[in-house]
Amino acid sequence: xxxxxxxxxxxxxxxxxxxxxxxxxxxxxxxxxxxxxxxxxxxxxxxxxxxxxxxxxxxxxxxxxxxxxxxxxxxxxxxxxxxxxxxxxxxxxxxxxxxxxxxxxxxxxxxxxxxxxxxxxxxxxxxxxxxxxxxxxxxxxxxxxxxxxxxxxxxxxxxxxxxxxxxxxxxxxxxxxxxxxxxxxxxxxxxxxxxxxxxxxxxxxxxxxxxxxxxxxxxxxxxxxxxxxxxxxxxxxxxxxxxxxxxxxxxxxxxxxxxxxxxxxxxxxxxxxxxxxxxxxxxxxxx
Ligand code: AMP
Ligand code: MN
Ligand code: MN
Ligand code: MN
Numbered sequence: 289x290x291x292x293x294x295x296x297x298x299x300x301x302x303x304x305x306x307x308x309x310x311x312x313x314x315x316x317x318x319x320x321x322x323x324x325x326x327x328x329x330x331x332x333x334x335x336x337x338x339x340x341x342x343x344x345x346x347x348x349x350x351x352x353x354x355x356x357x358x359x360x361x362x363x364x365x366x367x368x369x370x371x372x373x374x375x376x377x378x379x380x381x382x383x384x385x386x387x388x389x390x391x392x393x394x395x396x397x398x399x400x401x402x403x404x405x406x407x408x409x410x411x412x413x414x415x416x417x418x419x420x421x422x423x424x425x426x427x428x429x430x431x432x433x434x435x436x437x438x439x440x441x442x443x444x445x446x447x448x449x450x451x452x453x454x455x456x457x458x459x460x461x462x463x464x465x466x467x468x469x470x471x472x473x474x475x476x477x478x479x480x481x482x483x484x485x486x487x488x489x490x491x492x493x494x495x496x497x498x499x500x501x502x503x504x505x506x507x508x509x510x511x512x513x514x515x516x517x518x519x520x521x522x523x524x525x526x527x528x529x530x531x532x533x534x535x536x537x538x539x540x541x542x543x544x545x546x547x548x549x550x551x552x553x554x555x556x557x558x559x560x561x562x563x564x565x566x567x568x569x570x571x572x573x574x575x
Contacts, residue, residue, distance in 0.1 A: 312432065318343030364377060501534075514541050
């Protein structure tokens with residue numbers, strides 16, 4: 289990270305290393321995300337769109353103008369143990385060919401998946417959801433469950449994000465379809481090959497038993513994974529405690545990210561999470 293003058297930062301760096309723009313399923317353009325982060329007092333930002341690097345150059349340009357440090361980021365969708373898991377890549381070379389090729393391969397199935405989701409939703413009487421969701425996706429190749437969720441809320445089927453996911457979009461519900469994402473090994477090879485640091489995104493969100501979570505973290509570490517997101521917009525105080533302990537035990541660096549998708553939708557705004565708990569090594573020390 290070329291321009292980060294570490295000595296000038298306050299002892300507690302306000303980093304936000306997880307957020308989204310309209311390049312994936314966020315609601316604001318990448319420039320606006322960076323502008324909002326700077327206005328909220330973020331010192332170090334990573335934009336981490338799902339499976340896409342499209343917003344990085346624009347966000348970086350705004351960050352430079354605002355005097356806010358910026359590292360490249362991405363949130364890679366993988367499948368492990370039958371679950372969709374998200375791996376953050378941070379501070380990598382965005383021009384890396386293998387990373388770009390890998391992300392393109394993950395994206396390529398999303399439109400067919402959306403068609404299958406819409407067909408499933410028709411079976412429970414919900415028509416036109418493909419067109420409805422597509423109309424909300426600025427980047428069609430990143431059509432996601434979030435766009436279906438917003439469409440179903442706008443059309444009055446559900447009242448908010450939480451209830452629409454619970455009713456229609458999680459495993460076992462009528463609009464959920466299996467999808468082939470990358471493997472853990474692929475995601476780590478791509479991130480490391482591009483010179484980046486890998487972090488497990490919002491570990492508290494996965495429906496893994498304690499034993500399976502430890503198995504997952506062990507495999508992630510064996511493959512060179514360096515960090516876990518301890519502070520996340522979707523973590524409860526209990527998650528923070530559990531993942532602080534696991535970070536210490538496994539020797540992981542700790543990351544902090546709001547997972548901001550947009551105003552009035554996300555749990556927490558950019559840069560507004562509490563600081564990392566004492567005694568954890570922040571991931572930005574590896575940048
Ligand atoms: P996809 O990549 O199409 O499977 O969509 C996953 C996205 O849906 C995540 O990145 C979140 O933004 C959103 N999401 C997943 N589960 C939930 C949930 N339970 N509540 C709200 N948003 C969710
Ligand atoms: Mn998302
Ligand atoms: Mn995620
Ligand atoms: Mn995210």
